[in-house]
Amino acid sequence: MSYRLWRTGARSALVGALLFPVAAVAVNNTFPVSAAQMRALGITVQRLDKPAAIRGLSYPARVILPPQQDVVISAPVAGVVEQLLVTEHQRLTIGQPLLRLASPEFGELQLAALEAANKNRLAQQTLQREKQLFAEGIVPQRRLLEAEAAASDGKAGLRQTSAALRLAGLDAPAVARLIGSGALQESLTLKARSAGLVVDLQAKPGQRVAAADPLLRIADPSQLWLDIQIPAKRADAWAKDGDITVVGRPVTARPMQAGAVVGEGQTVSLRARISAGVDRVRPGEAVQVQVPFADRANAWSLPLAAVARQGEQAYVFVRTAQGFDARKVNVVASAGQSVSVLGPLKSADQVAVSSVIALKAAWLGESGGE
Incomplete structure (x- = not known):
């Protein structure tokens, strides 16, 4: 008998042997797998050592200006714009002339x-x-x-x-x-009441404006926030004292508060103030950030291949004396080919990290292969 036929037969024998006790699987999620069957299917395990620190799950975010850092200069009276004294993207100091208005x-x-x-x-x-x-x-x-x-x-x-x-x-x-x-x-000369950067010029020389018409916008990028979209079910689980990091950049932020309203995507807005690296991002920029959660101390680091999905629930397979036990876990962080999970795991547990799909098929009593 060739090795391929022997391996296929061993796999079929494993799955076939587990088709009968499907009712028991629904009770304790435990099913038998022998050492020989593990070798035949190429199942390997990883021994858990101790919980690993989580840098956080990745979520989309947008860099925004705090309300007090974004100022719109509007026409105080009706008139005609005589001359613009600044250009777009120009840095301003307090008291610097902006434009002249004949009125x-x-x-x-x-x-x-x-x-x-x-x-x-x-x-x-x-x-x-x-x-x-x-x-x-x-x-x-x-x-x-x-x-x-x-x-x-x-x-x-x-x-x-x-x-x-x-x-x-x-x-x-x-x-x-x-x-x-x-x-x-x-004529009236309007002056900057705060330092910042001209981000939008809406007035032109010779233009007639009414009172309260916007003329230009000044932003102070020395302070920036992150507007992070996190799942509503995790809205209160973020670590109050943890640093949020921007993926791929030396930028960190301190979380402030989560929004009270759930958006259409079942997410809430978490606001964070950038505390380091504010010059490495720009207002309006879309970034990915890693948000630490308060329960990060009890998480375990595993290869991505160790996690199986059944519907929306994640599982890992833990080696027992008779075979394997399918245990529910929550994925709380991911980075590349590694994930961090929370669940009923402990040090010295041996978790399957390869051929997990075959274990899932055997657990569910399915006949599908890898």
Whole structure:
């Protein structure tokens, strides 16, 4: 008899011998396999030593900007874009001019501020005069009270018009210069209120814009987050103190919180703040990350070929005195040809790492081969 015929016969004998006790398999998942049958089918085992540290399962993620790091500069007043003073992808410093906007509305705001300043100045002078006259007994107290009310109104009007100018883009020193000199500015120069990078220019010279129209977008990439999609059933299992790593890059992140809403793909969003290697990724980039879970200390490292699937459930086959025992496991990490699993395993267990498909067929009482 040739070796091929002997091996095929041994395999058929193994599967045939296990067709009968199918009912018992459903109870304890144990089935007999002799040493000779293992040799015939090329089944080898690996002895478990101790649980291995898990770097984490790989999940898709996107690099995003934190909300406070992404700023849209909009038109504070209606007008015409006179000149752009920056270019796309240019790095900015605080206070750097961005663009000039010619606006009749801005002129009206300046005029209102000057009128309010004049009224306030007159009201303050009137109050001082009324105080002196009242002290000399020349005017009644009612005149003094009216002057105090007018002075209070004058201050309030000046504060309101000055605030309108600051909202339009003038800083406090510029507002003070305008009120002190009385010289109106012909155009409004918008300045950067934070450092960052120009990521989008939406305005062009000569373009008419309405109030609140977006002009450009500034992003500060010094801080970045990862938006990670993890299965909803693992939403609360991630390690609070574990480092998330980006596959293939020296980038790590610290997990912050998982979303409360499950998406269409039955996933939740896990947000993580990049703590190292922020300059190795860009906002909007899609990456793969490894997320450690809190139960990683009890995981076992095995070859990928050691895991068999029955439906959605994963199994490994553990050698026993009579044969093998099919045990349920959860795959919690994978990298290349290695996986990390959780399940009823212990040190010194011998797990089948080859010809697992043949063991699965024998376990289920099937007649299929490898």
